[in-house]
Amino acid sequence: MHYWNRDNFEGLDAVAEEAMASSIPSGFALYCRLRSNGQRAKALDALRRFLVEAQSLSLEERKRISWWLLEAQVRSPKVHQLLPHPLLKGLIEPTVEACIAKWPGDAAARRWHGFVSGDSDSLRLALRIDPDDWLARNRLAAKLLASAEFSTHHLVESQFLGEEAQTALELEEVADHIAKLPDGSLRHELQSRLSDQRMLLCDWSEYKLDPHGTFPEWCAERRKSHAWSSIVYYEKNSDA
Known part of the structure; x- marks a missing residue:
């Protein structure tokens, strides 16, 4: 079952x-x-x-x-x-x-606030208080990477969501955090995702200088391989 x-x-x-x-x-x-x-x-x-x-x-x-x-x-x-929601709202978040x-200088409290609220600045503050807080650093790196991946996930349709310059800054911050993480599978996974996003952004920037054909076609012609995201569109039910 x-x-x-x-x-x-x-x-x-x-x-x-x-x-x-x-x-x-x-x-x-x-x-x-x-x-x-x-x-x-x-x-x-x-x-x-x-x-x-x-x-x-x-x-x-x-x-x-x-x-x-x-x-x-x-x-x-x-x-x-x-x-579950009642536990988060009834105990964890108020605590x-x-x-x-x-205890405004409690790094763990700032870190957990970043976890439950999704607030990147709380994670950054936790790291300013305790630079060795690898949980906060890993979470922040993963969050920034997810933001970059969201921006690039429509490149299969030759569309970039957001600002390329902002995504480049996010990736630079990710690289800085990864360099400070302990060696292990989490660090290697983040590094692999970072490399993918950097190559994708670099190729997109080059493509925009002379955009002939679609971006995937342009990449294929130059033997640049990327794992394209799958995109699912939902149509509103006409009876709704």
Whole structure:
């Protein structure tokens, strides 16, 4: 059952084991177990009870629990039901905001704010406070790369989204962050994506100087190979 969502359900079971071995309230492990078994209503009820207990604790305890939950999500990126909306809004986001207000120089609080809000400047601030925060650096590099990839994903149709100069700046920042990351698979993956985007942007800039034919045709004629993005268009239902 749930073969199409196997990573999520198996991941929930694994996180439940970790939660049981930790000192966070046991209701979260129960939520994970029930959600993994497909018992959504019971899982959400367990989550509500977990939230009531967690919200009654001191800020220091809420911080410890929230950081544990966020770190669990980083370790298990394929578990998309790990931090549901009620948990984010009822515990994690308010705790992050309260920690920033009380400890403005807390690099972890700034980093997690960047994670949950998608705010690049929060990640940059975390790195100014702690340049060795590789979680913040990796997240920021990945976020900037995703922005560049969005700008280039219509080049298969000879269209660039946004400003080439801004994308070039983003890629330069990505390169700087990658150079400061520890060696490993995450760094290598980011470096590969960066190289692809740099070559794509370079070829696009050259193509624009004398744009004969489509950009993919121009690249093919010059034996420049790129992995073109697939684009899906959706038509509005006329009955809507």
